[in-house]
Amino acid sequence: MAIFRGTINNDTLTGTVGDDQIYSLAGDDTLQGSSGNDRLYGEDGNDYLYGDNGSDRLFGGNGDDHLQGGDGDDYIEGGEGSDYTEGGNGNDYLVGGNESEALWGDSGNDKVFGQSGNDYIHGGDGEDYLEGGDGSDEVSGDSGNDKLYGNIGNDFLDGGGDRDILEGGDGKDHLVGGGGKDTIYGGAGDDFLAGGYDSVIGFGGNDSIGGKNDIDLLFGGAGKDTFGIGYSTDDGNPTTDGRRDYSLIKDFNPQEDTIRLNGAKSNYILKPSPQGLPQGTAIYFDKPGSQPDELLAIVENKSGLKLSDRYFTTTAEDNFYGTSQDDYFDAGVGNDYVRAFDGNDTLLGGDHDDFIVGDKGNDILLGGNGNDSLLGTTPFSPMDSDFVSGGRPNPSVLGKGQIDTLTGGAGKDNFWLGESLSGKYYSSYRYYDDDNASTVGNNDYALITDFNLQEDKITLIGQPTDYLLKATSGSLPAGTGIYINKPGSEPDELIGIVKDISPTKLNLGNSYFFYTNPEPISVPI
Structure with a gap:
């Protein structure tokens, strides 16, 4: 040896x-x-x-x-x-x-x-x-x-294809079975469980996976659990009632659990379970005309449930996940989490307090009413492709080549141009820095269209001396450019534009600029 x-x-x-x-x-x-x-x-x-x-x-x-x-x-x-x-x-x-x-x-x-x-x-x-x-x-x-x-x-578990077993354990977990006949256990904590992958990405894309010819077992466990129903369990056959593909909720507790329906309650009907299937309350999608109603789920060993009761909610408050395509989301009423992933996406938060993430692509984010947080990009995830060729996550690519439009709307909004996370190797993330020492970054930045000095915030990494405020010029939208103060002769890097507001009206030391890391930022590795 x-x-x-x-x-x-x-x-x-x-x-x-x-x-x-x-x-x-x-x-x-x-x-x-x-x-x-x-x-x-x-x-x-x-x-x-x-x-x-x-x-x-x-x-x-x-x-x-x-x-x-x-x-x-x-x-x-x-x-x-x-x-x-x-x-x-x-x-x-x-x-x-x-x-x-x-x-x-x-x-x-x-x-x-x-x-x-x-x-x-x-x-x-x-x-x-x-x-x-x-x-x-x-x-x-x-x-x-x-x-x-x-x-x-607080974990996010996605089974992917085939037959998977998912168990959340302690914490507020989000569990999605994906394609295949899955068994899902929420464990302790307040969890969200859904049998088919389309239950989290089925808005704005042409999806063909999840729910088809699958019987998924959902176990909430201890805690206040949410079961997602009605996202992609329609088998597409107008002559069948869907009894070969549905979700079986094994341990629903009406006193603390919730069943979240996709869309209005008027689209659904409750009936006793069909003969030959587990007994309880069956949830059907109300099909038009002479088509058989579509079985979506059975709440096992629970009878007498009513759609009017508080444990049935709708997607007024929900998590929306996009695809690699150009997605359009309208979250509507409720405190929503919207994340688009790849593509040039349009994301509308609607009423109440929303958290909206554009990820990759040139995105348009509209917060609507409420106190919203808007991020044109975000630190890497295995569901993203923000990795350098050697496999390491690279903070410098966050927002590179993207021009994202952020509109907060009414309410106290937070526009994120950087973020600090746990871990020592990549703890600080600057968005829209292309890491090119010869350019000023006019091809990647966040355009903030309606910043309100009295109630909104802009989140940055580092401290005020790491940045400069300058009036925009040339083909850029009129307003104040937020630049990273680069060392020596390197051009300062544009990362954001506060539209239609003069630099004389902004001060980096004011409370509307929020700094997530008290230490000076460093050049990404």
Whole structure:
């Protein structure tokens, strides 16, 4: 067995065709195992470890590391720091650390454990076991019959395709089965459960997955749970009543749980369950004319439920998730969460207090009435593609190439041009900085159309001295440009425009500018 040891410098160490042990020591090192069953130790520094062929064991150690298993059944442990971990081909075992991690199983039947921190976990292909651990995690099963566990924290679980088992654990969780016959357990806490993926992305796109020929089991568990019904359970056959594809709510508690219907209550009918199916109250979609009404759900062992009772609500208060297409959302009345993902989207919050996220693309965000928060972009998620080629999340791409239009409307609105999150590697995110030292950023910024100095806020990262206010000129909309104060001869970077307001009326030290991180911002890695 060959043994390689690095130095205190930034080393590149490559193994042999045999079984190697490679130690990086200090520095930001690159370790590659080559063939054989290798052991790679990142130790100190921000290291890149690649197992390559063979069943390898990778240990990140201290620092913010990128670990990739390659082919073979690998064991990968991130260690301290905010790490990016990818299993590659094979049946891999991935373990995160105590900070926010991104873990990807890739191909094979993988086991992935997030540990502490707010983690982003994807199973990839295969039958995976995914566990978020502590923190508010996003866990996606992707293809295969997967088992997903959120554990402690307010988690988002998406089973993906095939037959999955989802369990939220403690916290206020959002669980979506996706395509396939899924079993969903909310666990302790106030949860949202839905059988089909269209229940969260079926607004504004032509969806064909979720709910079709599937019988999903929904278990709320302890806490005040919400069951989403009526999003995509119509089988599309006007001659059948839908008894082959519906959601079975196993433990509904009328005293504390809620059934959220998609659309007006007048679109639905309650009946006793049909013969041969679990007994309880059946929820049907009221079909027009002579078409049979469509069975959407059965509330097992509960009779006498009424649509007029408080436990039936509608999508007046809801979470809306977009697609990769150009989506149009009108959230309507209620305190809504709207997130568009990719595409050039138009998002309307409507009445009440909304949280609206454009993500990628040139988006139009309209808060409407109420105290709204508007974000043209947002830090990375496994459902996004905000990653550099090496796999690390890159803060500099947030908003790059985007011109987002933000209109708060009536109420006290917050326009976000940056955000600070937990974890030490990418804790601060500046939006609309293209990281190009030769340009002023006129091709990517947020246009704030109706800023009210008396009640609105603009959220920035850092402190007032990190920014400059200048009058816009040329082809830019008239108003005040918000620029990052770049060092030396580098042009200052435009990240936002407050339309139709002169720089003489704004002051970076005023309370309408809110700074989420008291430390000066640093150049993204």
